[in-house]
Amino acid sequence: MIHPDTLAFIADLKENNSREWFQANKERYDKAHEDVIAFAGKLIEALSKEDAGVDDSLDPKKCVMRIYRDIRFSKDKTPYKTNMAIGRLTKNKTVEIGYYLQIEPGNKSFIAGGYWMPQGEHIKSIRQEIDYNAADLTSIVDTADFKKTFGEFREQEKLKTLPKGYDADNENIELLKLKSFIAYRDLKDKELTGPNAVKLVAQLCAKIHPLNVFLNNAIN
Structure with missing residues (x-):
């Protein structure tokens, strides 16, 4: 579980986003940071049982994102993010x-x-995989459980025009x-601060795992 004090610190930081x-x-931040690292460690352990791409020896410190914002090219000069995040949980570093x-x-929280937003050869490869093997993707994203958990997969940002090389009458055009x-x-806050937080997040990741497998297969 995430300690309520961690959420309280982030909320206060949002209201007082200054270096001073x-x-x-700083002591509150250090405790919050350690709390998120501990959660990441437990999540890695739980996820490694569901996804072979998650190594249980992974250092959780390396999976917790920096709270410091890169403000060099941003109009928003507030120095800190108003969230804490965990990522880089898989072996795939590319x-x-x-x-x-x-x-x-x-x-x-989410x-x-x-x-998110693949570019170049990756987006071409994913679209090609959908065109050739759409049934593999729809068997994941069109199940009742997936839709109940994550909503309609097709209702994400889409091209306003047709992707190059595909016709409007393609039966999978909305995916393409x-x-x-x-x-x-x-x-919800109560989900992350509750005793089953790690189990819940790991279960949700397990439901996402088949989608990751499809996408990895597409670009490899």
């Missing part, structure tokens, strides 16, 4: 296919997986027009 406040509350947990109070291939579920 952060330094004055692309962003995997799992991502964002922790943000106010029922704004778990997501898949591939997708820009991202993501499964996403919001998490």
Whole structure:
């Protein structure tokens, strides 16, 4: 479980996003950071039993994202993120296919997986895989359980025009027009601070796992 004090710190940081406040509350941040690292360690252990791509020897510290924002090219100069996040949970280091947990109070946390906005050869390869083997993807994303958990997979950002090389009468055109291939579920504060938080997140990742397998197969 995520400790309620961790959510309280993030909420306070959102209201006081300055270096001066952060330094004055560095001890609170350190405790929150360690709390998220501990959660990541338990999640890695649980996920490794569901997904062979998750190594149970993975260092959880390396899976917790930096809270410091890169403000060099941003109009928003606030120095810190207003969430804490866990990612980089799989062995695949070349692309962003995997799992991502964002922790943000106010029922704004979520778990997501898949591939967000693939580019170049990757998007071409994924569309080709859909065109050749759409049944493999629909057997995952069109099940009642997947839809109940993550919603309609096709209702993500899509091209307004046809993808190059595909016709409007292609029976899978709505899948082929997708820009991202993501499964996403919001998490309530009480779910993350409850005793079954790790089990819940691991179970949700296990439901995303077949989608990750399809996407990895497409680009490899």
